[in-house]
Amino acid sequence: xxxxxxxxxxxxxxxxxxxxxxxxxxxxxxxxxxxxxxxxxxxxxxxxxxxxxxxxxxxxxxxxxxxxxxxxxxxxxxxxxxxxxxxxxxxxxxxxxxxxxxxxxxxxxxxxxxxxxxxxxxxxxxxxxxxxxxxxxxxxxxxxxxxxxxxxxxxxxxxxxxxxxxxxxxxxxxxxxxxxxxxxxxxxxxxxxxxxxxxxxxxxxxxxxxxxxxxxxxxxxxxxxxxxxxxxxxxxxxxxxxxxxxxxxxxxxxxxxxxxxxxxxxxxxxxxxxxxxxxxxxxxxxxxxxxxxxxxxxxxxxxxxxxxxxxxxxxxxxxxxxxxxxxxxxxxxxxxxxxxxxxxxxxxxxxxxxxxxxxxxxxxxxxxxxxxxxxxxx
Ligand code: PMP
Ligand code: GLN
Numbered sequence: 099x100x101x102x103x104x105x106x107x108x109x110x111x112x113x114x115x116x117x118x119x120x121x122x123x124x125x126x127x128x129x130x131x132x133x134x135x136x137x138x139x140x141x142x143x144x145x146x147x148x149x150x151x152x153x154x155x156x157x158x159x160x161x162x163x164x165x166x167x168x169x170x171x172x173x174x175x176x177x178x179x180x181x182x183x184x185x186x187x188x189x190x191x192x193x194x195x196x197x198x199x200x201x202x203x204x205x206x207x208x209x210x211x212x213x214x215x216x217x218x219x220x221x222x223x224x225x226x227x228x229x230x231x232x233x234x235x236x237x238x239x240x241x242x243x244x245x246x247x248x249x250x251x252x253x254x255x256x257x258x259x260x261x262x263x264x265x266x267x268x269x270x271x272x273x274x275x276x277x278x279x280x281x282x283x284x285x286x287x288x289x290x291x292x293x294x295x296x297x298x299x300x301x302x303x304x305x306x307x308x309x310x311x312x313x314x315x316x317x318x319x320x321x322x323x324x325x326x327x328x329x330x331x332x333x334x335x336x337x338x339x340x341x342x343x344x345x346x347x348x349x350x351x352x353x354x355x356x357x358x359x360x361x362x363x364x365x366x367x368x369x370x371x372x373x374x375x376x377x378x379x380x381x382x383x384x385x386x387x388x389x390x391x392x393x394x395x396x397x398x399x400x401x402x403x404x405x406x407x408x409x410x411x412x413x414x415x416x417x418x419x420x421x422x423x424x425x426x427x428x429x430x431x432x433x434x435x436x437x438x439x440x441x442x443x444x445x446x447x448x449x450x451x452x453x454x455x456x457x458x459x460x461x462x463x464x465x466x467x468x469x470x471x472x473x474x475x476x
Contacts, residue, residue: 103221110217110444114428118438124461124469127428127438129265129410132461135330136377142367155362157354159187159338162369167323167338170372177310183343186350187365189357191295191324191337196222197356198291198320198339201348202257203228209257210250212242214266214445216293219259228257230447237415237452238404240267244278251282257289260309263296263408266445266456270304270407280314289345290315295324295337298381300408301389310340317342320349325368327410328378334364385410385459388466392459395470401455410460413442417453419476424455431455435472 114127125132158164164181172178179185188194195218203209205227211219212233220230231250235242247258258279262271283290292309300306309315321340326332339349371377389405392412396403401414420427424441432438442454459466 102225106221110440114432114438114440117429117432121433121436123432123436123438124465124472125438126457126459126461126469127432127440129458130326130332130460131330131410132465133330136371139329139331139367139371142370143364146363146366151363151366153362155187155359155365157359158350159185159360160362160365160369163187163365163372166369166372167340170375170378171308171310171340173375175308175311177308177316179310179340180343184341184346186339186341186346186353187360188337188339188353189360190326190335191293191322192218192335193353193357194320194322194324194337194339195219195291195293197349197352198322198341199223199228199257199259200226200352201320201345202289202291204256206254207256208252208254209259210247210255211259212261212264213447214240214264214442215259216261216265217445219291219293220447223257223259229254231255232447234446234448235267235269237267237413237454240264240269242275242278244282247278248282251286251288255286255288257291258283259291259293261293262307262309263300265296265409266411266413266440266442268406268409268411268413270300271307273307276307276309276312276315279309280312283318284314288318290319292319292321294321295327296409297323298328298378299385299410300382301386301406304407306408318345320345328381329368329371334361336360336364336368388459388461388463391463392457392466392470395466395473398470399474400476401473411456411458413454413456415452415454416476421451421453423451424453428455431476435475437469437472 111128118125164185168181199222203226297306309319324337403414428441440456
């Protein structure tokens, strides 16, 4: 069989998590919490499983969850999405991203992607015959050069992929970023897929500016979210897509043949849990404390960094320690000092020597301290 993705191997997250597990290293590579979710949420799932909510959910998601998502979006961002026609529950944000990209991209269409980019965007574009057009963001600021973005927009551009807060850099979009993007796409046939899975994990009082908050952007955007990051349940793989009706119609045509629907009892449980805003309002403080602990640890090391603005990742430069390629270093550190990380070059298609590693700090404090003690030895 000739490969449709010849340049793709096993994802770095799988490679590093396996190496960490094989070697017994502390795993700060793949992004997932090292602690469990709320017992209250587990009890809700159990309740629905035991009371007969175990058959197919409606294709678009159970109504109470779509309503809870619409209410949350109205409350936080002041934007109304109709639960019946504009909110769709998916099997993780990964499915939402793929379906949204598939809804937009036809063979030969161009899609602008900011790199470093989360690993699923470019394969999804290429599998649909699209051509990724890369805008490279460089450390330490990872700022977007909007003049360059403007230059890269052509008559063939149909899609721009946005990720805020961004994995792996932690960069959070500002009101100026939104305004610049809006000015570029206004009156053009360009759609936006906005990956906002870290919407509740941002620091130092920064707001999350959903693309839904800007009217010019809202009308052309598929906002993709996930419960995995918000409620510490990455293994449940439940996400969603918010999009205006005409976009949701096309999105749903694809979703119904990708997965059709998503686990029923968990959807009911999430609907109940989501109704109490405390469950997500406390997240920025919870993770800011962990970020600060990790930064304190890094200050005692030779790694250099700018505090991450959002997400549960911190990127660091290791220039002062070694000049070996980041992939080699990530493997060596896992084997030699027992701390696994992600080499940031894998998020770039353009080869580079930025010498950056990504650490996930969504771990218990003792684990972070133990990893810190090892990192400080370098
Ligand atoms: N987007 C980004 C930026 C992510 O980091 C992740 C996974 N951690 C996803 C999407 C996928 O989310 P899900 O697990 O809900 O599919
Ligand atoms: N999003 C997670 C990360 O960036 C990994 C998810 C996955 O393994 N596909 O580490």
